[in-house]
Amino acid sequence: MLIAETSLTIYHLMVEARVLEERLITMCKQHHGYFWIGGPGEEAFNVALGLQIKKGQGLDYDFLHFHYRSLAILLAMGMSPVGPIQQMKSTASDPFSGGRNFSSHYAIPEFNLVPITSPIETQYLTAIGTGIAQRDHPTDAITIVNGGDAGTAEGDFASCLIWSARPQQELPILIIVTNNGWGISTAAHTQHGEKHITNRGKAFGMQTALVDGNDVEASYAAIGKAMDYVRKERKPFLLEASVSRLYNHSSASGANFNADEEDPIVTFEKTLLERQLLTETDFRSIRTQYETQTRQIFEQVITESPPLGDTIYDYTYWQQTGKYW
Amino acid sequence: MLIAETSLTIYHLMVEARVLEERLITMCKQHHGYFWIGGPGEEAFNVALGLQIKKGQGLDYDFLHFHYRSLAILLAMGMSPVGPIQQMKSTASDPFSGGRNFSSHYAIPEFNLVPITSPIETQYLTAIGTGIAQRDHPTDAITIVNGGDAGTAEGDFASCLIWSARPQQELPILIIVTNNGWGISTAAHTQHGEKHITNRGKAFGMQTALVDGNDVEASYAAIGKAMDYVRKERKPFLLEASVSRLYNHSSASGANFNADEEDPIVTFEKTLLERQLLTETDFRSIRTQYETQTRQIFEQVITESPPLGDTIYDYTYWQQTGKYW
């Protein structure tokens, strides 16, 4: 069982993440942004993950190759909630892409978070490279990659398994799949012949685990165990978490709340009530606290400027600005 | 045990294939061609396969997506030995590519043999399509795809597993990997974390088998069993055959005989002697018979003309000749 303090931290972060995502969705619907995609429904697993990451820059810290549902992980790591709102508003101040990229497409060198990109599954390829670097470096730091269930149909997922399982050359990569049962409108059970995605890791003799990603305690423990293994053994581990997709795929699919899916916050609140760590009133006030914080940020951000048109060439190359040819 | 007649047929075809490959190698070394690649060492498995293919054109016959070590399969199916020699010589008469493609790059519509191409593993992708067509067609015909061990590292191999294992949408594909333990100069054991490549099929709940591809009887039986399953159940089967690579990778690697590898013809000759089906003298005379045949073809082919330079645009599109734009 998690100690009280950790449970409270986790709960706060889950609510903060949820409230922030909801603000982003609202912004999108109010035309303060063109597109929303994010991670509501994955807060339990993602906060549990974020809290256990070895955070920092360079080979001695975990390298992160994430997809677009990773907000809660990053908040748990200490990312400010301002950036995501700036990115939604496409302001010049957007710390991840300067108004260039979609929401949830973060890039944080200080966290070893390589740019989150839209193409599904390519992160499983780039993870190989930091995995190799960390295999060769004396450290307990590892590479962590995550992505969805449908995306595992791309050959790139197989590539990650193959490269990280080479005999005597194993890579210290925590390979995560968050299985929400969907790829946009396509149900997983219509596409997956494997009983569990983890079976594909087992084929390579890889350690694997399945976890209920809506269960904070189970997720925290499973992640801890998997990470321990990878940090010590310097070998890959494939972790599959079943998670919810609470606001449908993205704003392109309406981004409306889906009451059929389990809400990990509601689930965790039951535990907190049972353990008498918080009351219903606390839940409400914590939510309000983050809503206020988020609204204030929003009000500030919408006064900020978009990038200028003549900056389009900047940073095509490192440190280059202006048209270069 | 195979009946005597089949054993003799197989032996003849194995020798015919070997002699033809050796002639192609010699042609290449004598500058009657620029490049050789082929299948010496795979005759046992390949002849056993070729004899059991449902040969013909259209959906009611097996569709073949092969790689460049498949000569013996095609000879067993009744392909004339003339074409391969013409292709090595790059004559206009080359029935597969009109002098355009490398040796062992066959294409035979009458056999449902789609063009063999150089890129490793793309045949595992195109096999999906004929597999779908045959899933939807009332027939016992199937799709057969083969390729090497190293190539399974391409995501395309995983794609074939994924697409053919979709629940309720399984594809009737016999997925073959001929494992010779090498990818050019790279030893398989340095790259493969999976104990057997078949394990990757098992992850998808697929039927699989391992077979000694140097053993004619075992290969014949394993192929028969696998085919039966696919023909009847209309589901995929992954068959891995261990085979020899007798003349190294290709002419780029010298194409010299490698005495360290088991020669399936020598192995089969032991069986034939034991079963008193043939004598040492028979072996020699059968070989001589094919050498003579092959030499005669060679002598004819080297008098044939190359394609004309102004034909380069022909067949960019169906039935089109000459420059079209």
Add this chain to the structure above:
Amino acid sequence: MATVAQAIRMALHYGETYFGLKHVFGQDVGPPLGGVFTATQGLKTAWNSPLDERGIIGAAIGLAFASQRCVAEIQFCDYIFNTIDMLKLAGNTCWSSNGQWHLPMTVMTPVGSGIRGSIYHSHSFDAMATHIPGWKIVMPSNPVDAYGLMLSCLKEQNPTLFLVPKALLYARGDQPIHGEPPLTKEGQALLKKMIDKPVDEKTAQTWEPQWPEGLRDDSIKLGEGLIVHEGDQVTVVSYGRTLPLCVQAAKNLAQHGISVEVIDLRTLWPYDWALISKSILKTQCVIYVNEDTEVTNFGEHLIRRTVEEHFYDLAAPPKLIAGAFVPGIGLADTLEMASVPQLATIMQGIEQLIAMKV
């Protein structure tokens, strides 16, 4: 007045009914969604593939080998770039087998900017596609052309690439597709009722489209461009999203007495050089407009051909208006506007060129 998306849908339905189209597939192409842009709603043969572009193109090639006509969709052309080897393979199959095999197949994919799609929903694909031999490539700019070009693709015995300008998917034309309800508001609503999947999920589950009865084979021959605005001072050649902008520019400039001829290329490869050539001989100057990035751009090929054959016919240098050579189209309005041709850019370009004519 059908939209481009509806026109495609009707053409695919026509193909299923009369041309033996057997498979329309790709990510989210089948029920329940019917395509992220609705273009494949209600089709009998539409189904959802795994999330695997390489598998999708491979499957299409295999189906073509088995003579099963298909339309394979890549959800956004931004995600086609891991399949270039497969597209090359499709394009060289007939040639490599010396004419023995050929591939009747169609790949459809939305292209271009205009919907604030940011880095990965704004790519163009005309430059790379035209560099791949063995394909026929089309890009309609209105519903009638979308309908007619799709029909031609479905009848073609070679690989065809159907590029759909994202920004125009819900655009309507001023010409009717034969059989569609009248080009009125009411007709529009009726068509929607007949062939658009209901938004309500419950209703959608049992919904069946009611296809217009008068649809017919109005295919548009591949390789034929069209003069969509006549003029004699300058030739503007375009396709896709930028085409209506060029027409608008021509209309605007006409009011200032400037006479612009606009050609809708429609088929990018093989293209209608005769039409372009004739127009250049008339106007003595030409601008090629597209929104792909400007370096090693298909418009540059057309300029090369222009100087090769018409150098001495030109009264001004041939001009390219295309997308800036940047790694992506930024999401902010300001960035997208500065990255790809806009109406103003095109008008300016035309005026500048005419001023240069000697």
Add this chain to the structure above:
Amino acid sequence: MATVAQAIRMALHYGETYFGLKHVFGQDVGPPLGGVFTATQGLKTAWNSPLDERGIIGAAIGLAFASQRCVAEIQFCDYIFNTIDMLKLAGNTCWSSNGQWHLPMTVMTPVGSGIRGSIYHSHSFDAMATHIPGWKIVMPSNPVDAYGLMLSCLKEQNPTLFLVPKALLYARGDQPIHGEPPLTKEGQALLKKMIDKPVDEKTAQTWEPQWPEGLRDDSIKLGEGLIVHEGDQVTVVSYGRTLPLCVQAAKNLAQHGISVEVIDLRTLWPYDWALISKSILKTQCVIYVNEDTEVTNFGEHLIRRTVEEHFYDLAAPPKLIAGAFVPGIGLADTLEMASVPQLATIMQGIEQLIAMKV
């Protein structure tokens, strides 16, 4: 006199020793083979990857994220076309992150025809590569440039693409690489003995290269072309396999009193426009020569730029000599010769152009 392959090997050794090059990898790049063209023999950091081009490029990007300098090889550029999305990703990473991340990495791959490589060992990659923003792209035509350009790639903070003309891999230059044995037959044999892996497999197992001691940082600035043959009647711009042919053409034509200026572009992107431009102003006409297929070809970009900036300086139309737009290069001699520029084609092209000058 080092070959291009030896020059690359020495540059990589220099990189391992002085520039912190940590990984040289790809299919058959490490022992026992050391590369299908011997270019990576004897290197400390060379290793064999799985047969997976997408993994190779992904690994390279990841290593660059971790600031581990690498050279990733794609065995033949014919097999790079399933990685275009990854190359685009590498090219947009700095830009997408608004300058926060950058990728110091090099991809090396043999390109082009000339070894009777048939359909899948003859591809060019300059057209598609130059269409991908964010890379610096080089293509040497001799050992000294191969050495110097590789060193620059290894020092560069952005993704670099090192295209090696297959046909020239065993070609020797007339300029020495500093530190290599004398440019004599004996020196050549000595170098071979020092740094070529022995053919005998047993000996090869324990072999260690003996690298020349005087190697130094003679890097060649990216973006700088070179006039390799001076002249004033026509400018010929080329790179890679066709470059020596252009020089030969210039020499042959000099004997007939025709004065040809040949520029070796060396860096394809960003390219040395100042050099080209100056030469055009001198000669008033220009031919761009490369062997990629001619439609949506990089030379067409250079022609576009030429007419954009020098239309009124030209005494004849700018010309492209490139590969025929065919799906592949046929294996038969006759087919390869007819598909890509040969010496005769180039000489003819030059003579024709000069005859057109007004």
